[in-house]
Amino acid sequence: MRILHTSDWHVGKVLKGRSRHDEHIRVLGQVVDIARAEQPDLIVVAGDLYDTAAPSPDATRLVTRALSALRRTGAQVVAIGGNHDNGQALDALRPWAEAAGIVLRGAVRDDPAELVVTGRTAGGEPWQLVTLPFLSQRYAIRAAEMYELTAAEASQTYADHIARLIARLSEGFDQPGVVNLVTAHLTIVGATAGGGEREAHCVMGYAVPATVFPANAHYVALGHLHRAQQVTGPCPVHYCGSPLAIDFGEEENVCSVAVVDVAADRAARVRHVPVTSARPLRTVRGTLEQLGTVQEPDAWLRVYVREAPRVGLREDVQELLPNALEVRIDPDMVPDRAGQRMAQRAGRSPRELFGDYLDSRDGAEDGVRELFDELYDEVSQSS
Structure with a gap:
């Protein structure tokens, strides 16, 4: 089967006060053109469809139109929520998505079975996809509690909870002849940030090892980091990168989508197809x-x-x-004022420095110098 893996659209992005709406129209139009040319069986959008949890009507219209256009290529389409998305708001679009033949998973709900999506290609090849939208620290614990954790397990790390969730969701990966897939919005230890990600959700507390993914997964489609890259793991683990540079820290990134050819008995082959429609x-x-x-x-x-x-x-x-x-x-x-101040202070006693401070402030009360001297002498003698 063939998969088109895209992520981190960040529709609604404003760069230094300048809207990028027209760029997003061109970029997503090119992604649709790539899908038409490549004819994938499955399109995975691995989170951060929007740049903000409260997208504008224009941003919502663009995302829904893009997902619909991808579905019209004949591919099955699955999209998950990222840390920039409002998971509950995405889930509110699920009636529309289901009517359009699109699978949308904005947040982890009480029924973990919802997070495993199954399907068949036009040629009859079965596949199953574990979908893991972004989970904050607090919601990772709540999601893991669905599995009746002990007190010790509940106090484990974010990575432990993510590993437990993926292990439970991928229990069906032992079926022969089925292509096993995972998509998640995560930071993986050792992966390289693109330069424009939200730092609070990329720090080490949110970084998980690639070993959280099962060895019998045929491909892991990740979102969150904006640089296209493969991550060393027990199975093929890839970030597709963002289709446009989000901020100036990403100006050297090659914007792309990933096209993956994979079968139950064949290793995944990944190609990165450049997306060139955005302004550099x-x-x-x-x-x-x-x-x-x-x-x-x-x-x-x-x-x-x-x-x-x-x-x-x-x-x-x-x-x-x-x-x-x-x-x-x-x-x-820019003058190194800190260095200048350090040089001015070097070799001077606390009395001299405090005297300079008082000289710089008009109206210092009488006796302050003498009081400082007494306190300084007392401290110096006691130490």
Whole structure:
């Protein structure tokens, strides 16, 4: 069977105050075109369909239209919620999704059987897919409690709870002739962040080892990290990456979707198909004269100016480069005030430093210097 694996659309993203709605229309249109060309049996969207838990009507309309267009290619479509999504709001769309022939799993509910999706390709090949939407620390414990944990088990780590959930959900992976698949929105230990992820949900408390996935899984389709990559694990584990660079920290990423060919008796073969419809993000540096020679008419720019700070500098840069969304003074041009203060303080006694402080503040009460000296002498003698 063939799978198209995509993730981290972040529809509704605003970059430094600039809407990217038109870019998302082009990007998702290209993803649909890739699906038409590749003719996958199954399309997996591994979370973060939206950039915010309260998407605008335009963002909701774009996501539902994109999912519908993917379904019209003839593929079966499964999408899960990510940490940017409102899982309950996604689940509220399930009546629409089911009517459209789309499987939508926004959050983990009380019935874990809902998280295992089964199907057959047009050629009759059976597959089963474990779907694990993003779980916060608190909800990971609540989800694991469905399995009647002991007190000791309930106090284990986030990774322990995720491992227990996946193990329980994948118990049916021992059926012969079935393609076993997992999709989840997770940070895996050792994987490389793309640069624009929400840090609070990528720190080590949320990182799980790849060993949480069963060895008899034929392919694991991950979302959450925005850089396309394979992760070493007991089975094929892949991030497909985001189809557009979310922030300037991702400007070097190659935006793509993954196309996977896999069978019950054959190892997964993964190809990353580039998605090129978004405007590139670029960082440029230089003096005003140098910036005047920059030729990046189609890119969003982050600019580091090699000029002394002054009123009107930002406006001068944006006149030269209208696509400059972020303008900063190059760090090399900013004095190291901390270093200067350290140098000024070096070798000076506490009395001298406190005296300088009092001199800098007009109206210090009489006797404060003498009181400090008495306290300092008392502390020095006692130590």
